[in-house]
Amino acid sequence: MKLFDVYSQYDVDLRKAKGAILTDVEGTDYLDFYGGHGVISIGHAHPRYIDAIENQLHQIAFYTNVIQNSLQVELAEKLGKLSGYTDYNLFLGNSGAEAVENALKVASFKTGKNKIIAIKGSFHGRCSGSIAITDNPVIQSPFNQVHNVSFIALNDFEALEKEFKDKDVAGIIIEGIQGVGGVYEGTPEFLKAVREICTKTGAMMIMDEIQSGYGRTGKFFAHQWADVKPDIITVAKGMGNGFPISGVLIAPNIEAKKGMLGTTFGGNHLACASAIAVLDVMKDENLMENALQMGEYLKKELKQMDFIKDIRGRGLMIGIEMENAAEFRKQLILEEMIFTGFSGPNTIRLLPPLNITMKEAKKFIKALISTTTTD
């Protein structure tokens, strides 16, 4: 059997990783400034993460959700405390798209309505509903195109008002910071207007924090910079530092009903052990603070480079807009041995582990300068 060939891949085969360093099968080291799509939060192979998973593996790895699992309760309590959402309820799943599907279902169940407003340039995943609210018709099959969705531009107050005139609106979904779409974020005024109109109409405000959440911007969630409180929040990526786990944080006024949501693997013992270790490390090693400081340093240095057209984002979610970004990124991998990501047509996206050091940040800046001078 061969692999179903859907990914464009670089010719690098990784063997191991530690902190922000990836090593390939030939022993070459790479600096990881992408975290495998922003998944690596506490760094590769963190000793407390390894211990937690290993210990759990020797006890119990999995059992069904019809049997109690106190690790889920511990995870929910710790997540509530660190994020500031102590009164919200948590539903656990396996991937980002699954979290989004469940968030949409909760919004629809709560309101009895079926229309979702999404944002132009959005990416929310590749399952049926999550891809329907993703602004990219190229990756939608005809099967995905039957949902009741409309797209408005980010920060477009007029379009917001207009779409909400429709009585079928179950909710609006917005990324904390758009990742795939180019590292753009809603202004505090826009997010406050969204909150207001949702409260007025009874629609659900959903923030997708799968990429921008989990401490990446220096606060637990990117939307907390705007001081708004959504009804539903999705998390995944950094939550398990590579172990597949996702969650939906649900406001206390949304009532759970037996059988309303469900999953076989979601919230299993191993996944919970990994996610608890992530939260413990984030708290004990002050990783949100580090993300903020490293992000500020990187931005300050980037601002001095005249070939950069724009710098966007917060903390360690940074978009660097420039000409020939795709070629530049390729050079960073092949010549400087640095992994970065891509976002929109001309933007390089940085999503390094939250515990990168000043030495690693300086190495990245030095490599950027050397890549431009050898252009």
Ligand SMILES: Cc1ncc(COP(=O)(O)O)c(C=O)c1O
């Ligand atoms: C904002 C956002 N939502 C949802 C997803 C989908 O997550 P997954 O690939 O785990 O299904 C992604 C993935 O990149 C994302 O960036």
